[in-house]
Amino acid sequence: MVVSALLIGYWAYRAFYNWLHEPKGLKRLVLGRGEILAPDDPHVLFLESHGYEVISGKHRVPLVVDLDGKEMSSRxxxxxxxxxNGDMxxxxxxxxxxPLxxxxxxxxDRLLVFxxxxxxxxxxxxIDTEDNKIRTVKFELNEEPKMKEA
Structure with a gap:
């Protein structure tokens, strides 16, 4: 019983410690299902023709922006x-x-938020519908800036 009490006490201490030291205001977005996809949506068909599986439609994420105490809404x-290939x-x-x-x-400035x-x-x-092209943007956070060799 003493060992059980010690383990439970240690677990409670670690949980409290982790909660106390987690970054303030750490928020992440969890997307639901989004809008229902139309079977003849040209953008969905275009993505599927390039090997993508579209799993959800448009998402609107409401935001409240506070500027000097004045709240504004945005999306x-x-x-x-x-x-x-398993990548989302x-x-x-x-x-x-x-224009981008x-x-x-x-x-x-435009896409890092995602x-x-x-x-x-x-x-x-x-998706560039005028040129029928898909462009992929990926962000990687570097620990140290790369120095150019002379």
């Missing part, structure tokens, strides 16, 4: 979630009214 959109991807449709800056900082909120993603697929 984060994921158009689809797709899987290929968020899918975004490229829109003419929201194809630089490292432009991609970071990588941070959904760490199980392998990357983000961007």
């Amino acid at each position: 984060l959109y994921v158009d689809y979630v797709a899987v290929r 991807y968020a899918v975004k449709l490229m829109r003419e009214r929201q 800056d194809w630089t490292g900082s432009g991609l970071r 990588h941070l909120l959904l760490p199980e993603l392998e990357g983000i697929l961007l």
Whole structure:
């Protein structure tokens, strides 16, 4: 009984210690099923023709932004979630009214939020409907910056 009490006490201490030291405000997004997929959705058919399985439709994630004590509402959109070879991807449709800056900082500013909120993603697929092209964006957090050799 003494050994059992010691084990339970140690387990309770470790649980409390881990809870006390976990990062404040650590939040991650868990996507549900999303909208129902239409069987003739051209974007779904396009992804399937490239070997992806679309597992869920559009997700709207409501956000509240606090700016100097004034709350504003916003939304984060994921158009689809797709899987290929066991890897999961968020899918975004490229829109003419929201052009994308194809630089490292432009991609970071626009898409890094998906990588941070959904760490199980392998990357983000961007569907360019005008060029019938799928572009894949992946983020890797480097521990140390790479130095260029002279």
